[in-house]
Amino acid sequence: MAQRFHRDEEEGEITRVRLPHDREVFGIVQQRFGGSRMKVLCLDGKTRTCRIPGRLKRTLWVRESNIVLVEPWELSGEEKGDIVYKYKNNQVDFLRKHGHLKKLENVDEF
Numbered sequence: 001m002a003q004r005f006h007r008d009e010e011e012g013e014i015t016r017v018r019l020p021h022d023r024e025v026f027g028i029v030q031q032r033f034g035g036s037r038m039k040v041l042c043l044d045g046k047t048r049t050c051r052i053p054g055r056l057k058r059t060l061w062v063r064e065s066n067i068v069l070v071e072p073w074e075l076s077g078e079e080k081g082d083i084v085y086k087y088k089n090n091q092v093d094f095l096r097k098h099g100h101l102k103k104l105e106n107v108d109e110f
Contacts, residue, residue: 017087017091017094017095018069018085018087019100020069023071023072023077024069024070024071024084025042025043025044025069025070025072026042026043026067026068026069026070026095026100026101027040027041027042027043027048027050027067027068027069027070027083028040028041028065028066028067028068029062029063029064029065029066029068030047030064030065031064032062032063032064033049036051036052036057037049037050037051038050038051038062038083040068040070040081040083042070042072042081043101043103046078046079048070048072048078048079048080048081049079049080049081050068050070050080050081050082050083051080051082051083052082052083053082053083053084056083056084060083060086061086062083062086066086066087067086067087067092067095067101068083068084068085068086068087069083069084069085069086069087070082070083070084071084
């Protein structure tokens, strides 16, 4: 059976933007390793090897220089984490405008 494609939100419209809760941090995807693993530079200054959890593997398509939300692991959280959410371009503009991504201004990818 074929899947139907629905456009839930328009490009310019921002409904709700997810912000970090508890231990979650913003991050930029630097390099993809394959097998749903990638290297992410987090806003807390640490570089983590992150993975996309199984429940999001087929729905979350991440490329280099995407802004993502990372949840560090409880064990070895300094080095590893899970990618929980990927921000769209209009959401990134909203976050920059409201000052949530101030530390990303000096990163060369943007």
